[in-house]
Amino acid sequence: MLPTSISSNSNKVLQTRKVDATPYASALIEGHRDFGYNLETALADIIDNSISANASEVKLVAETTSETPWLAIIDDGCGMTEHDLVEAMRLGAKNPTSMRTPRDLGRFGLGMKSASFSQCRCLTVMTRHRDALACAQWNLDRIARENDWTLELIDDPDPLGRSYLLASSGTVVFWDNLDRMMGGHADDPVKRTATLNSELSRAERHLRLVFHRFLEGNNPRLKLFLNGRRLTPIDPMAKDSTSGQWDPPDEIVLEQGVVKVRCRTLPHHKMVSKEQWNELGGPEGHLKSQGLYVYREDRLIIAGSWLGLAKQTELTKLCRISVDIPNTMDADWKIDVKKASAQLPPVVRERLKKVIERFVGTSKRTYQRRGQKLVDETRLPVWNRVLKDGHVIFRPNLEHPVFQTFSAQLPEELHIDFQRCLRLIGSSLPIETLHAELVGNAEAVVADAADKADLELLVRAIGEALTAGGASPESLSEIMQSHQLLRDNWAAAEPIIKEFIREIS
Ligand SMILES: Nc1ncnc2c1ncn2[C@@H]1O[C@H](COP(=O)(O)OP(=O)(O)OP(=O)(O)O)[C@@H](O)[C@H]1O
Ligand SMILES: [Mg+2]
Known part of the structure; x- marks a missing residue:
């Protein structure tokens, strides 16, 4: 216990005693594994650092098939001196309240460590700045054993046998002992590799999206590679498209x-x-x-x-x-x-x-x-959109020429039954199912296909009704385009319409 000292608050002088409450390294560093990162957000955080270090290329190299899988994030940025590296490896390397230079993507001085520990138990950083090489490692197993905050600096120029990955200037972040990325399949080589690969492909999409502005254009600010393959951007605003x-x-x-x-x-x-x-x-x-x-x-x-x-x-x-x-x-x-x-x-x-x-x-x-508008402006629609008591109702149009023509061919006593059948179709429209389908995946919901004979029936019935109502043969084609069914099947419908017009002209 330290000697008694005196401190004060605004209006009272207090007697205090000070004791050492330095966090336990082993417990605190394990806690840093659970900030809520997943592989995609962890990789993005490491790439942030590369961008802030002015890297023009970042390469992700993943060894997923070996007994001891590892992952490296390699950049050609400004690199770090040994002093910078020691600071970078410190938890809380920078104060979140201090000003950052414009374009610096960092904030807390934590990202590199907490992102890495969320995925692996051994973080090694090798960096080269103006020909000087520096390497440091946090190994969680060692910290768990020794319970102190001393950082291991490594003077061996090739401690992991992978220093060939380091550029003439830049930094490589190595993740070894990927316990969190293997999804509990550490002992099963096939499942382990499959899990690692599927995690990586999910992360790939995230990185293409998150950094899309850096990856865009003929002369992009950043080129990003995954196991040698260049990643293309996904622009959520679809800038390239002239539509919308x-x-x-x-x-x-x-x-x-x-x-x-x-x-x-x-x-x-x-x-x-x-x-x-x-x-x-x-x-x-x-x-x-x-x-x-x-x-x-x-x-x-x-x-x-x-x-x-x-x-x-x-x-x-x-x-x-x-x-x-x-x-x-x-x-x-x-x-x-x-x-x-x-x-x-x-x-x-x-x-x-x-x-x-x-x-x-x-x-x-x-x-x-x-x-x-599409429904209301269709001439002689098959379905009518009706407003009733504040509700919108879709009803088969009993006056439609197709139904009328057919009805006329039925014996008198069946007319009512036929109308009932049609009304039943309207009142049993599967609104809830339609709604569920449309909300989930509207583009996949389409009308049933109509064959040539169906289209002929429709064209003939509408054509005759329109002509009887005084429409000129020249106007028929345009009027019929207002019909969704005919418009959607225009390649098949057009010759039928032309043939009908030729017949009546
Ligand atoms: N690839 C790199 N190249 C050069 N310097 C780096 C690199 N990665 C990290 N650093 C240095 O290490 C520091 C600490 O990085 P870390 O990601 O832990 O925190 P941060 O980027 O400052 O803030 P945040 O917690 O928001 O990510 C950085 O501020 C930067 O100075
Ligand atoms: Mg960072």
Whole structure:
């Protein structure tokens, strides 16, 4: 126990005693394994450091088939002196309250250690700065045994037999003893390799998304490789596509910096390739990928969520808003160690709420109007959209010429039964199932195919009714295009319509 000392607070002089309460290294460092990282967020945190060190290339090399799998993150950045390396290996290397240079992606002085320990038990960093080599290692098994904070510096120029990976200037972060990445299959070589590979392929998508702005363009700021394969960016705003819509940019000017906001309506799924559509939606699909995309210094930290400001709905699933913040606002945004979450400061929240309401509201109205218009403007539709007691009802159109013509051929006593059959189809429309399907995967829900004879029946019935109503033969083709079924099957329908017009002309 240290000698008694005196301290004071605002109005009282207190007698205090001081005792050593240095954290236990073994316990604290094990606790650092559970900050909530997974492989993808851990790799992103290490790559952040490479970007901050001005690297132009980062290579991920994963040895997944050996008895002792390992992973290396290699950059060609500025590297570190031995003194810098010792500081870098320190937990809490930098104070989160200190100013960072613009474009520095770090904040806490923890990322490299906590991200690494979340995946492995042995972290070795080799670095070269102006021809001087330095290497240091934290091995959790040793710390568990010795329970102290001494860091191991390694003078051997090739301690792991992999120094060939180190560039003439730059840093390699080695992860060995990947206990967390093997999903409990350490003793089963086949499952172990399969687990490691599937974890890596999930992480790949995350990295392509999170760093997309760095990877884009003919002369990208960063080239990223996974086992020798160059990774291409995934741009959640689909900038490359000329379809969709951009709203004018907006800015929220605050004391600590400027927040840049841009609303983007993604292209309709018919306007992009299936591959691009799936890539944009990601594994969770478009419904879950709508919302805010928050970038800190061009690095994506939140990918698709309305952060409590709106609901994720089917009608707004093409809505995405990019929000750019500088690192000077970290404290206000409560950026977490993993750089995977943030909270909106109250003033930004209020402003964004208005932007979202306007954007999302417009999108919903456009969709609703379009759906309604398509039904309402169809001449002689098969289905009618009816408003009844505040509800929207879809009813088979009993007056439709196809039904009328057929009914006329039935004996009188069957007319009522036939109408009943049609009404039954309307009242048993599987609304709930349709709703569930549309919300989950709207693009996969399509109308049943119509064959040539079905189309002929429809064209003939509508054509005769329209002609009887005074429509000219020249106008028929255009009027028939308002029919969804004919429009969707236009290649097959057009010759039938032409043939009908020829017959009546
Ligand atoms: N690849 C690298 N090249 C050069 N210096 C690096 C590299 N990785 C880490 N460093 C140095 O080590 C320091 C500590 O890194 P670490 O990731 O632990 O914390 P940070 O980046 O400062 O903050 P955060 O906890 O937010 O990631 C960095 O600030 C940087 O100075
Ligand atoms: Mg960092």
